[in-house]
Amino acid sequence: MTYSQTNDSGSDTIIASFLTNCTPTIIPTSDDPAEQIELAETDWTTRLTSPIVPELKDLLTPALETYKLSATHLNNFLDVSRGGPQNFLLNNLLHFPSAKNSAAAYGTAIHSSLQQAHCSFSADHQLPSTEQILQFFQKSLESQHLPADDFQLYLDKGKSALTAFLNAKSSDFHDTDLAELDFSNQGVIIDNARLTGKLDVVDIDKQNKTIFVTDYKTGKPAHSWKGSADYEKIKLHKYRQQLMFYQLLVEHSRDYGNFTFTGGRLQFVEPDMKTGDILSLEDTFSREELSEFTQLIEIIWRKITTLDLPDISGYSADYKGMLQFEKDLLAGEI
Known part of the structure; x- marks a missing residue:
């Protein structure tokens, strides 16, 4: 088992969560010049992201003219543990292809099955049976084209999780809920920042x-x-910033701006491994929190649209580094 203490830019990396309770024995690698040369030749991402050349700015100008910021893009920009602005540039602006791993494919299938359940309930005013929802899940998972072993693993895992979830939470479904509510055409603008996003489930009390x-x-x-x-x-x-982002979407939207946002919930689908309970986290946000978060969004919007992507090599690739990065953005120090 190997563990790199720093990433290519020199920032500290985070040890795997299942190793945090032990102290690993670090065996340093040799500083072989040949290895360094090979790394330099294969490190293609740095040549694209540092520095940003005029040709790249010209290439991205048309896309930035219609660009809209989502919660996912915002989080990718801020997450220094995963590359921060440079990762955002590669994946969200340049759209370099990447293979979806099996866990992500599983998550997609779970979301799809629950979305179909909500839509069916809304149309028929009757929640589909657990068996029907499990069929939704299986068909969605099949469309992900996983390797056979992974498919069977996640099929069993998903059926078990969804069965436990529906047994505990089916009463939380309402035929008035809106699933996958899309805000891309809601004209959400804060300062000059254009925002977009899809909300999994929205409970609207008209x-x-x-x-x-x-x-x-x-x-x-x-x-x-x-x-x-x-x-x-x-x-x-x-996740918490994602819920705040959703509140701003609602409050600045064309159709729902006159509604009161009463809170957001993270609903975990899989049961707790120890207790078997289905857990959720809820929160509401003060005007002070939302004001600061709005300021952060406006700063990030300017950074993105001008391609002024900060160098994060001086930040530790962890939670502390992420908070410091946000603090420095708000203070105008980067």
């Missing part, structure tokens, strides 16, 4: 003019917003 948002999450459920391992802290921090 009589009282309120909106509550639920976002489904696969993977290990969390018991609180604090998190224990560094990876979990980053994940939950991004």
